[in-house]
Amino acid sequence: MKSSKSLIAAIVLATASLGAGVAKAQVIVTPDQALDLVGTSAFFGDAFDVNLRGNTFSENFTFSVTGIPANLDAIVSSISRTAATGLDITGLGLFSSxxxxxxxxxxQSTGAIDIWTVTSDNLALGSYYLQVSGNLVSxxxxxxxxxxxxxxxxEPGAYGMMLAGLGVVGYIGLRRRKQK
Structure with a gap:
C-alpha cells in the first residue's frame, strides 16, 4: 500500500512538472494603427517595454489609396548598440485589406541596425496595410x-505629352543647327 501511494505521488508530481516546463514566447498583439497621411506621406512605428526577450510582434499600419492609383515606397528601421540587444525586424510586407x-x-541591413524596404507599383484604389514583424532579442x-x-x-496621356515635348525640342534643335 505504501509503495502504491509513493507511485501515485510520483505520477502526480511528474504530470504536474510537465506543465511547468519551458516558458513559451508570447506574441505581442496590438490593434491595427491607421496611418495619419500628411498629403500622401506618413510616419509610423512602435516601442516595446523591457523584459520581453523572446517575444515576437507583428504590427499592421493601415492606409487607403484614394482618387487615383499610386506607387508605394516604404522603409522601416531599428537601431541598437549590438545585434544582441533591442529587437530584430524579420519582415516587412504590403497587404490588401x-x-x-x-x-x-x-x-537592406541586419544586425545592430535593421533596415527593410518595400515598393509596389500601380496600387489600385482601396485599403491596404503595411505589416512589420520581428522579435525582441533582449x-x-x-x-x-x-x-x-x-x-x-x-497617366498614359502624360507620357504622350512628354514625348511630344521632346519631339518639339529636338525639332527646334535640328532647325537651329541647319540655320548655322
Missing part, C-alpha cells in the same frame, strides 16, 4: 520606425 500579399519587403526595450510615401501613377 483582405489579407492578400501585394508586395514582400527586402532586408530584455532591454526596443523600437522601430518607418516612413511611407504614395506617388500618383502618371
Amino acid at each position: 483582405t489579407g492578400r500579399q501585394v508586395a514582400l519587403g527586402s532586408s 530584455n532591454t526595450s526596443g523600437a522601430f520606425g518607418g516612413a511611407m510615401m504614395l506617388a500618383p501613377v502618371p
Whole structure:
C-alpha cells in the first residue's frame, strides 16, 4: 500500500512538472494603427517595454489609396548598440485589406541596425496595410520606425505629352543647327 501511494505521488508530481516546463514566447498583439497621411506621406512605428526577450510582434499600419492609383515606397528601421540587444525586424510586407500579399519587403541591413524596404507599383484604389514583424532579442526595450510615401501613377496621356515635348525640342534643335 505504501509503495502504491509513493507511485501515485510520483505520477502526480511528474504530470504536474510537465506543465511547468519551458516558458513559451508570447506574441505581442496590438490593434491595427491607421496611418495619419500628411498629403500622401506618413510616419509610423512602435516601442516595446523591457523584459520581453523572446517575444515576437507583428504590427499592421493601415492606409487607403484614394482618387487615383499610386506607387508605394516604404522603409522601416531599428537601431541598437549590438545585434544582441533591442529587437530584430524579420519582415516587412504590403497587404490588401483582405489579407492578400501585394508586395514582400527586402532586408537592406541586419544586425545592430535593421533596415527593410518595400515598393509596389500601380496600387489600385482601396485599403491596404503595411505589416512589420520581428522579435525582441533582449530584455532591454526596443523600437522601430518607418516612413511611407504614395506617388500618383502618371497617366498614359502624360507620357504622350512628354514625348511630344521632346519631339518639339529636338525639332527646334535640328532647325537651329541647319540655320548655322
